[in-house]
Amino acid sequence: MPELKTEHSTSRLAAVLRELAVPLVSVAIAAIIGSIIMLIAGFDPLAAYAAMFKGAFGGGRQIGETMLRSTPLMFTGLAVAYGFRAGLFNIGAEGQLFMGGLSAAWLGIVLAGMPRPLNIILMLVAGAAIGAAWAFIPALLKAKVGAHEVITTMMFTYIGRYIVSWLVTGPLKAEGQIPQTNRLPVESTLPKMHEMLPFLTPSRVHLGFVVAIILAFFIWWVLKYTSLGYESRAVGYNPWASETGGISVSATTIKALCISGALAGLAGVTEVMGVHMRLFDQFSAGFGFTGIAVALLAKNNPIGVIAAAILFGGLSAGGGTMQLEADVPQKVILIIQALIIFLVAAEQIARWVIGWTDRRGATEHAG
């Protein structure tokens, strides 16, 4: 009996390792190809990676910077991953993020003078709600008339971005020359983490990082242990079987896309409350889209999203040091990111094809 038990646990470990292998190998290949590119372009890849690592993890301030940059990617990564688990491709996380940011920029001013904990909770809840609302119409269209969410969420991204663009140049514009909203009062902002962890001084990382980590574990729990999560996954695997099994596919689709939208909305809220303290046109560096890459690399696992987001955050944070110390242009970071995405995506495609041929083989045998 004990023997059997160890065998069981090693095979579980092996399974976990197998799952981890694909993303880890992809990142390694991307790093190698990245160094070949740097060599061809006349840069020293070892110096570049050393500087990049130093800039991302070389001290409290660098670690804080990496955490700061991974925060929005965790939210959007979770958003996209949750959608994928329910068989939905929420390509419009960017739009939901913008609406979340908008709600924070507006509500933060309205709530001026109120106690800080209350403001933080209200603004987070409101941002999640408007993110969900922004996903609700595409979700409804998907559930009721079958309009594809890739089209509709993307279109809603344009609408959201242009609404923000209009508001920051018009009705919500602050005094002065720059198209941006007024600065949030301090009671409407997220505390910096170095206030609690002096080790991180003087980095800019804010409490949103902790919120993101907690949410990742919460979403993992929802997916694994709740009926809501079970239904989402079931619909993602096979909507027809789920429908037959008594799950309402349209209700589950709506719920899943709204949850996804809520998570993306939080990315916008925490960027406004923690980083910029105000809203302007370019406050998001395409976090909604990078979130797709994060979810892919994490293989839609909420805990994996934490790791993938920290990797992307570290790449982004290390880029500046790499540029200064190794003289490698910052754009190389974008190339490495693109390579990782490409390799992970290619693997997913391959797996899907294998899975599909296997299934077809199985049905032919059965027939």
Add this chain to the structure above:
Amino acid sequence: MDAKFRKVLALLLVFALVAVFAVGCGGGEEEEPADNGDGVEAPTTDVKAAMVTDVGGLGDKSFNDMSWEGLLRAEQELGVEIRALESNEIADYEPNIDQLANAGYSAIFTVGFLMTDTTTAKAPEYPDVVFGGIDQFFEEPAENQAGLLFKENEAAYLAGVVAGLATLDSGLDDRINDQNVIGFVGGMDIPPVEKFEVGFIAGARSVNPDVEVISLYAGSFDDQAKGKELALSAIDQGADVVFAAAGLTGLGSITACQERGALFIGVDADQYETVPGSGDVMLTSAIKRVDTAVFETVKAVVEGTFVGSENREFGLAEDGVGLAPYHDFDSAVSQDIKDAVEEARQAVLDGTVTVPALRSEL
């Protein structure tokens, strides 16, 4: 077998990708700043000057590149060690400034109005570093901080004089029609662009009071399709000279002029030089000398004459803005037009004309 084939295919694709990137990188390399002088013996100083680009980065053919030009000149003429750090995203602004300040750079230029807040936050943190904010207006600049702004309206005023007279002069080019209409395409409706628009209108009206100026805004600086569409609609309403102050958006307006037969006035740099193949429509350009502003500021730091706590405005008098040559149109543009431009320039310089900067002042 199948799986093996797929692996080989994946590998091939990866190599193809590498090849593409390698070519891309090789091409881009020339645009990267070299961080040391080219052996030209320059006077030495321990001042080190650097810039942080906005997300457009180097190679934007606009204010990032022109700031770099200013630094290059400082390197050659003053022996200053120079450096540029690019920003991939807004989150890079602050760490880039920190990196440069900690690496001993004593003059740091931040490029673009998006960096206004960051520059203001960082200036008190590094009191020994001089900060110059390109296109940034500071409410209460610190002693080591100066906003570097431009009188875009003065450059546009001269461009307006050219356009206002050109649209009446059918002898200039057969694309000039008999309607008294010219066009303006703006990027985003922000103060520097408004100054371009207002100066252009004022200049045109000063020589041609009845001229109709069609002003259109694209809402972004990187939407060439929109820039083309807006210019086409202006041309269809009779405009035969179009002035675009719209960054990359304006490149679409150039295409529109080429396709629909109108003349174009460029912006920021001499676009005859920076936009290859635009010579057939490029009448002139309203230039904003970001390089001059950067160079003059570095020079002041080197000579110990830098004065902070202010927003400096560079206009015609400071050689901070100006009008580009007519290039291919030099013989077509009549002496009357050239004289009128010279007259307008003198009038601005000696103060007999104050060019409006706001729509409300028109």
